[in-house]
Amino acid sequence: MSLDLEKIRGEFPVLHQEVNGKPLIYFDNAATTQKPKSVIDALSNYYQLDNSNIHRGAHTLADRATRYFEETRTAVKAFINAKEDNEIIFTKGTTESINLVAASYGKKFLNQGDEILISAMEHHANIVPWQMLCEEKGTVLKIIPIHDNGEIIWEEFEKLLSERTKILSIVHASNALGTINPVREMIKAAKKWGAIILLDGAQSTSHLPIDVQELDCDFFCFSAHKLFGPTGLGVLYGKRTILEEMPPYQGGGEMIKEVTFEKTTFNEIPFKFEAGTPNIADVIAFKKAIEYINELGKPVIKKHEDGLLEYTVGKLNEIKGFIPVGTAQEKVSVISFNINGMHPFDVGMMLDANGIAVRTGHHCTQPLMQRFGIEGTVRASFSVYNTQTEIDRMVESLTKIAKIKNR
Numbered sequence: 001m002s003l004d005l006e007k008i009r010g011e012f013p014v015l016h017q018e019v020n021g022k023p024l025i026y027f028d029n030a031a032t033t034q035k036p037k038s039v040i041d042a043l044s045n046y047y048q049l050d051n052s053n054i055h056r057g058a059h060t061l062a063d064r065a066t067r068y069f070e071e072t073r074t075a076v077k078a079f080i081n082a083k084e085d086n087e088i089i090f091t092k093g094t095t096e097s098i099n100l101v102a103a104s105y106g107k108k109f110l111n112q113g114d115e116i117l118i119s120a121m122e123h124h125a126n127i128v129p130w131q132m133l134c135e136e137k138g139t140v141l142k143i144i145p146i147h148d149n150g151e152i153i154w155e156e157f158e159k160l161l162s163e164r165t166k167i168l169s170i171v172h173a174s175n176a177l178g179t180i181n182p183v184r185e186m187i188k189a190a191k192k193w194g195a196i197i198l199l200d201g202a203q204s205t206s207h208l209p210i211d212v213q214e215l216d217c218d219f220f221c222f223s224a225h226k227l228f229g230p231t232g233l234g235v236l237y238g239k240r241t242i243l244e245e246m247p248p249y250q251g252g253g254e255m256i257k258e259v260t261f262e263k264t265t266f267n268e269i270p271f272k273f274e275a276g277t278p279n280i281a282d283v284i285a286f287k288k289a290i291e292y293i294n295e296l297g298k299p300v301i302k303k304h305e306d307g308l309l310e311y312t313v314g315k316l317n318e319i320k321g322f323i324p325v326g327t328a329q330e331k332v333s334v335i336s337f338n339i340n341g342m343h344p345f346d347v348g349m350m351l352d353a354n355g356i357a358v359r360t361g362h363h364c365t366q367p368l369m370q371r372f373g374i375e376g377t378v379r380a381s382f383s384v385y386n387t388q389t390e391i392d393r394m395v396e397s398l399t400k401i402a403k404i405k406n407r
């Protein structure tokens with residue numbers, strides 16, 4: 001099945017505008033995707049018809065809001081094939097999900113000298129929480145090095161595994177390079193040493209089918225806003241047996257069973273980890289984003305994006321001075337590059353003058369940029385609503401930009 005691009009583009013209101021006098025081309029999807037009308041309408045409908053606090057109300061609106069909220073949890077469970085609804089915890093985003101695991105699991109189960117393994121291509125969200133834990137507990141952060149093409153060095157990864165490895169926390173697909181890591185094999189290898197596995201699925205969940213049971217990861221994190229859902233909302237999946245052993249992350253309403261001034265008993269999962277009034281409207285609207293992806297089908301989305309990526313790489317390789325950063329065999333639709341001798345920010349500004357939105361800079365992966373000896377890159381990242389015609393316009397602009405430098 002191929003995609004009806006005109007219909008799809010019609011569902012995303014934001015795409016239909018001019019920027020700097022040119023039709024907008026939105027190639028910053030790895031930062032955040034645009035929202036279809038069904039998601040926008042769900043947000044507005046919630047506030048117009050259903051707004052109420054959830055879980056503890058004895059009235060119709062509260063019941064309705066609670067039901068819709070919990071329906072999203074069930075939809076997320078099915079979306080990533082978790083076993084049970086209560087393994088799905090709503091957070092602010094991937095960042096908070098990883099922080100929750102580091103703070104709760106890390107504090108309880110990790111000890112001085114234990115090792116946490118991450119890769120050289122991690123987002124700061126999968127570096128800093130572990131560094132903070134290391135500071136506090138005397139655990140040690142170990143880094144899996146990568147090849148020049150942006151793939152992990154398997155032999156080095158294997159050498160780093162030992163009985164000291166307590167956590168492998170790895171990005172499923174890199175936001176800065178596009179590399180899809182061989183997570184199935186990595187999980188198998190790390191499990192042999194008894195490690196707990198966290199996958200940062202911020203960039204993979206919109207492109208690749210996710211089956212947490214088949215992957216056999218212990219934690220899986222992602223952000224709603226990167227898959228057509230609202231900002232400020234994320235998911236932490238955790239295996240029930242592990243979540244039950246973990247202490248709460250924050251204290252407050254919702255997460256308690258009973259409170260006295262002497263002692264508090266905690267609620268069951270997932271509520272134990274959802275202190276305070278949650279992001280109700282966004283959770284409810286997120287179900288529409290999941291339905292949107294399910295209706296199109298991830299394989300169809302991926303095929304379209306792969307086609308765009310291949311087409312772009314072919315065209316950009318013809319530009320004198322084009323330097324790709326990240327040429328792994330398996331990639332999501334992210335292309336990072338530099339134009340010889342030009343600052344990525346300048347390239348981004350010139351593209352913006354032509355209505356083309358890309359991201360420039362270190363993409364929250366400063367150690368990765370240091371690994372490549374660069375300050376940053378220009379990053380174009382594609383989604384289901386992007387077209388070949390848009391790519392032609394970007395290539396045309398970049399050809400002109402590169403000529404300025406080569407003059």
Ligand code: PLP
Binds near residue numbers: 093095125173200
């Ligand atoms: N991990 C990766 C790979 C990402 O790309 C991002 C966002 O760009 C994050 C983590 C953090 O996501 P959020 O800012 O939604 O918490």
